[in-house]
Amino acid sequence: MTTPYQVPQELGGKRADAVVAGLCDTSRTEAAAWIAEGRVAWAEDRSQSHAQQNRAAGALVKKSEKLPTGAAITVDIPEPVDPSEIKVEAVPEMRLLFEDEDLVAVDKPVGVAAHPSPGWQGPTVIGGLLAAGVEVSTSGAQERRGIVHRLDVGTSGVMVVAKTERAYSVLKNAFRDRTPTKTYHALVQGLPDPHEGTIDAPIGRHPGHDWRFAVLEGGREARTHYRLLEAYGRASLMDITLETGRTHQIRVHFSALGHPCAGDLTYGADPHLAAELGLTRQWLHAHQLGIAHPVSGEKMTFTSEYPNDLDQALEILR
Known part of the structure; x- marks a missing residue:
């Protein structure tokens, strides 16, 4: 509210x-x-x-x-979530990419939230892990236990979750200090010019829409680095590295450039192209995440391949 x-x-x-x-x-x-x-x-x-x-x-x-x-x-002000209402529900599509005693890396499917929140009745990463018998850290708010970073419900790809208190503390600080390497792939409409560069534009809540964000003078600093992977004419596949992690950052930045993510009707995508490509969500995927292990310090990289809906959209363009 x-x-x-x-x-x-x-x-x-x-x-x-x-x-x-x-x-x-x-x-x-x-x-x-x-x-x-x-x-x-x-x-x-x-x-x-x-x-x-x-x-x-x-x-x-x-x-x-x-x-x-x-x-x-x-x-x-977020509405409180009753911890007893956390839905422990299996998420068959969610694969474990890595697990040890301190952390677990998952391949989050579209349509799955990171953690419970008011009004969300669908599956969550936390609920799916608990259903699979994976213990997670109890640090942080009860409904967000173990969560050190998040992906939107409509974005698929790599997430890591802390299993122990020591891992939670180290990973939470690492994401706050922006030391992990977060690489996304996005299919954007048209062809950005230049084909490689940095979008440095502050982001704030849209003054007319509580649930949207926008490039806004006085917003929080936001920097997105990108380079072209493939050009298809009507759309382009981009490799994107985030320096900051603002809500909807990639979607807002590319929309502001006039190249919204294909299928992202919230931020101005062409509904006809979305329908032609069979997209019911934005073409945006957390492809790779690089972190230092919270205990050993070992450099680790987790990679998620494109899910079927995103892969099929590329096949149509090709």
């Missing part, structure tokens, strides 16, 4: 995570997590105090920012 707030005098000048904690009666750690998830944004300032200047409505607030008295923000 998105709620508007105005920073009161007693919280004015404090860091954003402290302000949100005070406004929403939650812990500072939880408030910082909401900010990291893009749930706190600047709102249109309708006051006469001019306390908030040069802040585009919808731009995401950074946790270290100091919010002045009178500043207008919105907080998308």
Whole structure:
């Protein structure tokens, strides 16, 4: 639920995570997590105090920012998930790519969420692992136990999950510090020019749509490195490395370039091309993930091949 707030005098000048904690009666750690998830944004300032200047409505607030008295923000407060309602459900399509006593790497299918959340009734990576008898770390929020990074429900590919407390702590810090190498493949409409480069554009919540994001002045920094793999005329297969990990980052960046992911109707893809290619979701796949093992430090790389729907779309183009 998105709620508007105005920073009161007693919280004015404090860091954003402290302000949100005070406004929403939650812990500072939880408030910082909401900010990291893009749930706190600047709102249109309708006051006469001019306390908030040069802040585009919808731009995401950074946790270290100091919010002045009178500043207008919105907080998308997540609904609590009852841990007893975590659905332990087998996910036959989800393959284990690697497992040892500290971590497990999975090939997440489309249509599977990373963890339970309010309103989601479908399968989850956590539920699938528990159903398969794989124990995961109990660190973090109960419904997100072991989750150190996420993929959208509509994105397939490699994910790693911590099985122990020590692995959770090390991997969580690694993803926060951006040390893992995350490589995606995406089929985008048209042919980006230049064929190789970096998209460096801040991303924030779309001011008109709570569930969408956009390139937005004042948003959180976001950098996407890309290079062309194959060109098909109507669409191009791109190799993409993320330097940052913002929500919907690849989808937002390529849409802003005028080359949305094929099948991504949310961000402006051509529905006719999507139908022709048999796509019912964005053509976006987490192809490879490179990490240092959280205990041994050994460099590890996990790779996921394209699932059938994405593979068939390429065959049609070829």
